[in-house]
Amino acid sequence: MMTKRWGILRGKEDNLIRDLRETALSCKKLGERYGVSRQAVYAFSKRQGIVRPLKPKGHQTKGCRLCRKLIQISKKRHSEYISIHTIAKEMGGTWAEYLPHLRTLKSKGLVNPKFGRLRSKKVEKAYAIYFTKELPIRTIGWKVGLNNFSSVIKKHRELGWNVPPSLYVYDRKEKSRIQSGIQREKRR
Numbered sequence: 001m002m003t004k005r006w007g008i009l010r011g012k013e014d015n016l017i018r019d020l021r022e023t024a025l026s027c028k029k030l031g032e033r034y035g036v037s038r039q040a041v042y043a044f045s046k047r048q049g050i051v052r053p054l055k056p057k058g059h060q061t062k063g064c065r066l067c068r069k070l071i072q073i074s075k076k077r078h079s080e081y082i083s084i085h086t087i088a089k090e091m092g093g094t095w096a097e098y099l100p101h102l103r104t105l106k107s108k109g110l111v112n113p114k115f116g117r118l119r120s121k122k123v124e125k126a127y128a129i130y131f132t133k134e135l136p137i138r139t140i141g142w143k144v145g146l147n148n149f150s151s152v153i154k155k156h157r158e159l160g161w162n163v164p165p166s167l168y169v170y171d172r173k174e175k176s177r178i179q180s181g182i183q184r185e186k187r188r
């Protein structure tokens with residue numbers, strides 16, 4: 001097999017670094033993904049000093065402390081709206097450590113497939129308010145410094161997230177104002 005030069009990766013190094021850090025995919029698989037050899041991926045990860053997450057090979061989910069803890073967190077109400085940062089914190093470790101276990105649990109159907117997908121802490125905060133307080137979506141956005149919370153909700157719904165309706169009841173006047181605002185933005 002011919003070893004391709006790194007030039008082909010230019011601009012994609014960041015993606016590869018992320019995949020090396022956050023997935024347990026083999027160097028061979030990553031090589032295929034990035035169009036370089038297995039050896040090149042391996043050498044690159046060494047050069048970058050990346051510590052790869054371990055594959056939870058042949059381990060028993062029930063006997064695994066990390067898996068048990070993940071299942072426990074995933075059983076919380078609205079657990080899919082917990083960000084990966086909070087999960088890592090509750091796990092008492094890093095994302096890379098628990099990710100392979102989460103993958104195993106998902107492949108076995110033991111946790112909600114949406115659990116552990118949310119990356120943004122701001123969005124997590126916004127949802128936490130959304131589920132508990134009777135506030136307009138826009139106000140929640142302001143509180144957490146998110147100016148597009150309503151489009152985040154819309155996107156999540158489109159992706160199949162079961163986002164419950166807002167606790168805040170909009171009166172008719174507000175509704176039409178928001179609608180015309182949306183129309184204005186669309187026309188832009």
Ligand SMILES: [Zn+2]
Nearest residue numbers: 064066067101
């Ligand atoms: Zn495990």
